[in-house]
Amino acid sequence: GAAQTQVITPAAGKRPVIVRYPGSNALIINADPETQRALMDVIRQLDVHREQVLVEAIVVEISDTAAKRLGVQLLLAGRNGTVPLIATQYSGASPGIVPLAAAA
Structure with a gap:
């Protein structure tokens, strides 16, 4: 399907403040409730587990x-x-x- 674009515009001209804490995989969001909900929707869409594969290889050329x-x-x-x-x-x-x- 087509990719959806969501524009988040803060209410009343206030800019949201987002602080990240990588050690705990957390975000602190200070914004009006409507902007918080919009940001949470975006975060839920992005914060999904993706399957991963670890490949370890040694490539050797021999006769x-x-x-x-x-x-x-x-x-x-x-x-x-x-x-x-x-x-x-x-x-x-x-x-x-x-x-x-x-x-x-």
Whole structure:
């Protein structure tokens, strides 16, 4: 849908005062009741939990010969973890990751 724009205009020409306290994740709002309600509506819309993912990776470039000797294996699964999307392994890798994934 289209983004909604909300303009907050303080009543009686008084400017609202907003002080933030990052340590306690708090805002102190000094404004007339109508402006406070409008600000609270905006804060409620912005203060939503968003899903986050932490990815830690070490990227290493090795030769094909070294990869075969080390037994490099890779498996990427679907959203529920049951359907492999991508799988690869060199024949010397034991135990193989694909049979292990199939048994899981």
